[in-house]
Amino acid sequence: MKPQTHPLLHGAATAVLALTLVPTANAALEEIVVTAQKREESQQEVPISISSFTGQGISDFQTVDLSALSGASPNVQIGHFGNTPHGAVFNIRGMGVIEPDPYAGQTVTTVVDGVPLAFNMLSLLDLYDIERIEVHRGPQGTLFGANTTGGVINVITRQPTGEAGGDLKVTLGNWNRVDVKGTVNLPINEQWAAKFTGQSHKRDGWTRNVVDASTMGDRDISSLRGYLKYDSGSTFDATLIAEVTRARNGSPIVTNGSLPGEVTYQAPGSSPGAGLGSMYQGPCSSATTRCKAPDKYLSANSSVQDVSDMDTYSTTLTMNWDLDWGQLVAITGYKDFELYEETDQDGGVFFIDDTRRGTEGRQLSQELRLTFNLAENTEIISGLFYQQNDWTHYQNFRIPFAGPLNQLTEDDWENWSTSIFTHAFIDLTDRLRLQVGARASYEETDAMVDVVTFANTEVGGSSVFDGGVAVAEIHEKGSEDWDGWAAKVGLDYKINEDIMAYAFISRGFKSGGFVGRISLPEEFVAFDQETVQTFEAGIKSEWLDNRLRVNASYFFNKYDDLQLALIYFCTDSLGTTINCNSVLNAAQAETQGLELEIEAAPIDGLMITASMGYLDATYEEFPFLDPASGNTLDRSGTDLQNSPELTASIGATYQFPLLSGSSTLGFRWTYSAEKFQGNLLNTPRGTIQPTKYLDANFKWEPENGSWAINLWGTNLLDDRYIDAVVDAPGFIGLMSYGPPRQVGVSLEYMFN
Structure with missing residues (x-):
């Protein structure tokens, strides 16, 4: 049964409407420019559902990565997998990623400076020096390609200004948090400019390891990004971006939520011996009730190193030609990463199972896009896109509960995709516009999986994951190709200068693939692509002399051959109970809903947003x-x-003069109702409770604007939540927790 609307929402909506009815002459909303249709235009002119977040807002509220935006946009959930924190879980309008490993693909694509990220484990971006983030809700297959059946997270970083200057920001917070971020713009001459920006983010984890009292989930991330821009001043410009990120975080946290009688259950208070810790009380009390996060976050790492290391390198080259008859854009993107981590998979003081995992991946993409006027009333965007990805992955899974065994899985994958697309904007009248778009794609995947099960009696030391005698082997490889198409037809009509209504129908698809993490030969099968047919209608409007903005939409999606991940326990050829995986094309689904977004500037200095x-x-x-x-x-x-x-x-921000300077007081409150995770049965243990987060900040800067101080806090009510679940009834329950209250102060210095 779905929960009833939270009563706080009625009060929030009433407050917004009341405040919008008392405008003043100086208040006005700023125009929001987006690139949702591969061209710059006002958000109010784009006939799709979009939420935008400014770089200033991201910085003021100390938004560290994309997960902090969960719930801030209607019908959008952003998180991570329960035992794989690098694996982003984006879900928009009911569609989201189904698996942390690369073989399963994505339904929501993150695009950074025009380059789509192919790997899920790269998509939960660390945010610094951001111009804006656009959340495009619903299928975006014609302009952004396959694997966008849920939507697109479009991230635009701050580009070089061509003027000397920069900024330095230091943040101190609880959990021993220390951040340092800096930017320098360097003009070289009239045509060349450079920019360098970097960050260091460190904090302790908020989960305590009961084995040795250490913190779990520590973060230590450093990044450096450089820009080199050439502008001819007339017909050509090019920007080269290079970035390197080094993460040396604590290993993924697994909290034991198993119940008595399950394989990984460990009784509270039990201990393997003196000085080795005592088992904590888990968050789950029975199979028939929802689990609850405790006031104090506890877990246990009793068997592996506390390590999650990731190095990422990327390069983007964007070139723009302004031709006499159109504009040509070429975007070349390359990304390379290495990830290594060890995980205590039972989260208990007794050793039951753990993993060592390593992944290396590369992606190369090229987009050529031409925009031109076919006629006075017709603009065409056409292009070609190519992407090549390859990755290797291994997982060494120690499963002594099934015998003294190690299961070593090794993947070697290559994928190529090409597409051609065109999108037309046709002004039928001065108020009525027709959009017609199509994209044809071809994709090919070569996959190889080797699984070797070893008998290994080592229980400690450096060889626990190595050596042993092979007792079973699986060697599988396959090649498959898919072709698909996306299309869109829509109309938008300007009722007047301030109100636009729109409607469209579209078709999108998500590519097929192979199951990559297998325990039985029959699991290595190709799964088909899924398709979606969409109808959306909406209205975008501004009122009260641009002091009130109201956007609303209705959508209906019908999915065929829906891809679903299945994690379960099975028996291998040795009679051993092991972890098995599959991807099903077994379902048809429908999603529909309503979305409302409001912005208001009722008085000078006050900005209110609601959704x-x-x-x-x-x-x-x-x-x-x-x-x-x-x-x-x-x-x-x-x-x-x-x-x-x-x-x-x-949310709201209020700017007012104070002590010969300017102050800004802001807050935001987000709410998400109950939802299900963990398995396809929607069990009580796989139920995530409703969540409510309150963030706020107070910022002051002097009149000359050369420096600023910002007091901030997130989850100010210090509510404790479960935010991810893995549930295999009868065998295992794994949990991870949402962040507790964080508070701190930031000092920023701007120089010219």
Whole structure:
């Protein structure tokens, strides 16, 4: 049963409406310029659902990575997997990523400075020196390509200004947080400019290891980004961006949520011996009730190193030609990363299972895009896109509960994709515009998986993951190709200068693939692509002399061959109980909902924002073969995972003079209703509670604007939440927790 609307939302909506009814002459909303349709235009002129977040707002509220924006946009959830913090979980309007490893692909693509990120483990970006972030809700297949059936997170970094200057920012906070960020703009001559920006972010984790009292989930991230820009001053400009990021974080945190009788259950208070810690009380009390996050976050790492190291290198070259008859854009992107981490997979004081994982990946992409006028009333955007990805991955899984065994899985993957697209904007009248777009794509994947099971009696030291005698082997490889198409037809009509109505229908698809993490030969199968048909209608409007902006939309999505990840326990050829995985094309689903976004400037200096999203996301046809019982269950009518019925947010900033300077007081409150994670049965243990976060800041700067001090806090009410679950009933329950209260102060110095 879905929960009822939270009563706080009624008060929030009433407050927004009341404040918007008392305008003053000087108040006005700023125009928001976006690139949602591969060209710069006002957000109010773009006939799709978009939320925008400015770089200043991101900085003031100490938004460290994209997950902090979860719930701030209607029907948008952003998080990570329960035992893989690098794996981003984006879900928009009921559609989201299904697997942390690269083989499963994405349904929401993150695009940074025009380059789509192919790997899920790169998508949960660390945010610094950002111009803006655009959240495009719904399928974006014609202009942004395959694997955008849920939407696009479009990130634009701050570009070189060509003027000497920069800034330095130091942040101190609880959990021993220390951040240092700096930017320098260097003009070289009239045509050349450079820019360098970097950051260091360090803090302790907020989970305590009961084995040795150390903190878990520590973060230590350093990044450096450089820009070199050439501008001819007339017909050509080019920008080269190079970035390197070094992360030396603590290992992924797994909190034990298993119940008595399950394989990984460990009784509270039990201990393997003196000085080795005592087991904590887990967050789950029974199989029939929802789990609850404790006031104090506890876990245990009793068997592996506290390590999660990741190095990322990227380069982007963007070139723009202003031709007599159009504009040509070429964007070349390259990214390379290495990830190594060890995880205590049971989260207990007794050793039950753990993993060593390593991934190396590379992506190269090229987009050529031409914009020209076919006629006085017709603008065409056409282009070609190519992307090549390859990655290797290994996972060494120690499973002594099944015997003294190590299961070593090694993947070697290559993927190529090409597409051609065109999108036309046709002014039928001075108020009515027609959009027609299409994209044709071809994709090919070569996959190889080797799985070797070793008998290994080592229980300590450096060889616990190495050596042993091979007792079972699986060697599989395959090659498959897919072709697909996306299309869009829409109309938008300007009722007057301030109100636009629009509607469109579209088709998108997500590519197929192979299952990459297997334990049985029959798991290595190709799964088909999924498709979506969408209808959306909305209105974008401004009122009260540009002091009130109201945007609303309705959407309906129908999905065929929906891809679903299945994690379960099975028996191998040795009779051993092992972890198995699959990706199903077993479902049809429908999602529909309503979205409302409001911005208001009722008085001079005050800006209010509010949003609300309603979502109904259910399976229409889903005969699910439950591997635990062997029975086929009819899951039709049940809710999709990670799809809360209600999301809402309200925020405000108020700027006012104080002590010969300027002060800004801001807050934001976000709400997400109950949702399901963990498995396809929507079990009580796989239920995520409703969440409410309150953030605020107070900023002051002198009249000359040369420096600023910012007092900030996130999750000010210090509410404790479970934010991710892995649930295999009868075997294991794993949890991770949302961040507690964080407070601090930032000092920023700007120089010319």
